[in-house]
Amino acid sequence: MRRSARDTDESARHITRRALFMGGSMAAVAAILGARMRHMQVDQADQFRLLAEDNRISIRLIPPARGLIQDRNGKLIAGNEQNFRVVISREDAGDVEDVLEKLTEFLPISAEDQDRALKEAQRRSPLPIIVADRLSWEDVSKVAINAPALPGVTPEFGLSRIYPRDADFAHVVGYVGPVSENDLAKLETPDPLLQTPKFQIGKIGVETWMESDLRGRAGNRRVEVNVLGRIMRELSRQEGDAGADIRLTIDADVQNYAQARLGDESAAGIVMDVQTGDLVAIASAPSFDPNLFVRGISHRDYNALMENDHRPLANKSVQGAYPPGSTFKMVTALAALEAGVITASTSVNCPGHYEVGGRRFHCWRRGGHGRVSLERSLAESCDVYYYDIALKVGIDKIAEMGRKLGLGMRHDIPMSAITEGLMPNHAWKQERYNEVWRIGDTVNASIGQGYVLTSPLQLAVMTARLATGREIVPRLIHAIDGQVQPIPEATDLGLTPSHLRAVQEGMFAVHNTQRGTAYSTRIEERTMRVAGKTGTSQVRNISAAERARGVISNDQLPWNRRDHALYVGYAPHDAPRYAVSVVVEHGGGGGTAAAPIGRDLLLRALHDGIPPASAYPASQRNRIDAMHRDLNLRDPDSGTPGTSRA
């Protein structure tokens, strides 16, 4: 449009004014922008820098190698093996399902594992998905070679627990397993290590009780991660400390012998050094392979273990509580001697039964033993003798003596579910059943029946204390991280030496007199002669009607109603070195089922090898030789001693 010069000038003036105003406004906004930039980048720089570091740096834990468990000579009991596994990183894989399908061409992955991996892939987590665990080197190599066809798939290495002596130590050492919700809930401030995937902690036995020593300290590495949490590079690395190696007091070869000697019986056996309290073998049969649990036991295997009536999962040596039967008689005798109600030469007439409070209690020998001394009462295990002296001394003194000798109390060794047993007295029955203690209860308790319950561990401690007269305490940990653990000074029990000797002589007579209940399981070598005591404890009541028909022999009963066979002993009798206790569940007579095992364990420990035939009575040598040939023993040199972690 044509304008006059005046209009044009006016327009220009207007525009100039407005343009300058607008320019000013824009400059103001620009100034605000500049000021804001300065505020954020200069004044708040440190704070934002920190946030950026937080973003980019992630601290990852390096799991430490778990401490080894070795026997007293350094033979490996629990070690670590390289574990190869294959993981998929979501970010690189893209379609996880597709990659997984390709992977199954190279690896045997069960449908169950595939489902689990796919489920894990749904979750938004930066951690790689573990698709296959415990692969062989060949499998891992196959994956590595085919890596180009498998985006996001990488082989990984980790350490996993292995028990090279499989079933031998399952009950002592226990096993490890992945951390469960339950484990975490139990801890107030869980070690962050526990959250790392596939981390293993002790579940039972020494593995769990010595967890704090075995676990070690995690190292860490600072890594730079991208927004998806994938590691781009490592910035720094601080190695952790491997867990402390632990040496047990157990001799792996004696343990192996004990475990093999118990065989298929449902039984427990303990060998203990009577001077130091060192537990040289703690066997419980049947056993199981702890490696099954580490790898994740199948339902079938687990059910088989659960349904077995010999209870392989139960650690009978410390968990089992059995009526001690006649092995308890030393306690009753010592209590009576110390109380002064009898002397070493007191004798009692045994007509085969004992009447008290209107009830008749029988001796195991229907016809009776006639006049029996203390020595004979032990050797031939006369019951009436003990009924008589127990009523004289009373249950409270007997129970006190039992505790003194290590019964009815929990011995503190790092194993699981250790039983306290039961050492009853007046107060206990009043409290437990709100009933008065009866004379009949004392009669039953005097021969280790009724309420009295003991574990094989307690019986071994009792035997060691009887052998030495000192307060021997069981000991399982020999050394931690090379530091030999101190052996506590065993104080004297304060028993009158002549009383103790009288009981010891009775125990010697059990093996070494013709009529002793364990005469057939004597040791021929003069230097190693053994003192002991057999026991047969009833697991059922014998009714009067049954008794009238004549007591049925064990062989005719179903297995689970037969008597428990027990044995305790120590050798050499004149300079004691080892004590043993053996319980064979439903084994029948202590002299026939338990004592032979006890003698073999003692000889094995004393000889530090398979005992020579000369140790045995001449008539038994062929049989013993055959038995030893048939024992399925581990080659004593197979366990690699020392430091190998593989």
Next chain:
Amino acid sequence: MSFLEYRLKTAPTGARKILHLNWALVLLLAAIASVGFLMLYSVAGGRIEVWSEPQMKRFAAGLVVMFFIAFVPIWFWRNMAGLAYALSLLLLLGVEFFGTVGMGAQRWIEIGPLRLQPSELTKITLVMLLAAYYDWLDIKKTSRPLWVLIPVALILLPVALVMGQPDLGTALLLLGGGAVVMFCAGVHWLYFAVVAGLGGGGVAAVLTSRGTEWQLLKDYQYRRIDTFLDPSQDPLGAGYHISQAKIALGSGGWTGRGFMQGTQSRLNFLPEKHTDFIFTTLAEEFGFIGGISLLILYVLVLAFCIASAIQNKDRFASLVTLGIAATFFFYFAVNMLMVMGLAPVVGVPLPLVSYGGSSMLVLLAAFGIAQSAHVHRPR
């Protein structure tokens, strides 16, 4: 007046026009684009072919377009304004029906190999049409209500279409650019005061109505406002982008972490790191010095345009130059406010720096018109 202009007092013709171009402005634009090439090279992890090289090619093509437009006399562009506006409206309608959905909104239309974003084009054509309108209008009628309503309608028409895509950022830029042309043309300031007042009142009403029975927005829309006001409330959701952008920007410090050393962008913590949020990478790697330098370059572009507009006696030429300057201003101001957490995330690129063809071409074409106005000004 430059040395060249002093020597050539008369209106230039033919190839001599090249001497009359606003070369300072060209150099400024090239400098800004170069910052873009550098940052695109950096966010691509040191690879030029990913974003930097295509961007260079586009810039070169844009320069050719700019020179071409600059050589055509400004009166031609004034006469084309109506047609250009009508064409861009048609294209906007075309997007509505045939457009390609990208990033959750319909923005592109594909014509052969060309991928066009008509909303970008509308930014100049609207400014051109309004400038032409005020050039045609009798100055005395400028503030009469009827003659104010016409440009308002001309602005709201494309704004409504763009909002429907939905593209809030472009709508804001159109409103801003149009309003500035009206303001500079001399429309009475009371109109602006009233609109500003209504706008402020509206915001106040929206915010106070929350939780009452006459609540004006949906709950989720309020939550977006909350996120904008305090991104740390929702650090992994909607607030994530803005939190990460602020971290990148803030962690730059005075001099930055160094070229290609920005951890936020290199490790992908930054969203849209090569487009809308590229400024944060610049700020992270070159710090306050780098950020403020780019801001100064932008302000200089504005200053040169405003100076050129004031010198120009032609009403259309002045107004169109100011409108282009204003559009350019809104581009970088909204983008920077957004990445610094002072404005909600609306999706406006950083002009000439962010990766993207449409806005680069359209901006250079716009500066071509400003150059034409400068070259063909009455002397």
